[in-house]
Amino acid sequence: MNVTRLVNFICIIVGGVVAFYAQAQEEKNxxxxxxxxxxxxxxxxxxxxxxxxxxxxxxxxFVKTEKEDEI
Structure with missing residues (x-):
């Protein structure tokens, strides 16, 4: 797996977990x-x-276009 793809997936997972954790707390931050x-x-x-x-x-x-010649 590419390093940048791995960083992207880590950002998505960590961001989702942090957002879910912040929303699930009784006193929301x-x-x-x-x-x-x-x-x-x-x-x-x-x-x-x-x-x-x-x-x-x-x-x-099926129709090919031709370039017009410069005059």
Whole structure:
């Protein structure tokens, strides 16, 4: 497994656990909850950044376009 992917998954897991822990306490600490959510979103963002878009692929068509000659 790639090191950056491992860091991303660790951020997601730790952020989720911290956010869940901060929410589950009787006396909720808002700053810990925000920090956990930020770490979770940071890991998700870094993971989704490496997923290619389905619109990046150029579809081949039967009609080929020709470049216009410069006049």
């Amino acid at each position: 808002t700053y810990i909850l925000i920090g956990g959510i930020m770490l979770l979103v940071f890991g998700i963002y870094r993971t989704s950044r490496n997923i290619p878009s389905k619109f990046d692929k150029e579809e081949e068509s």
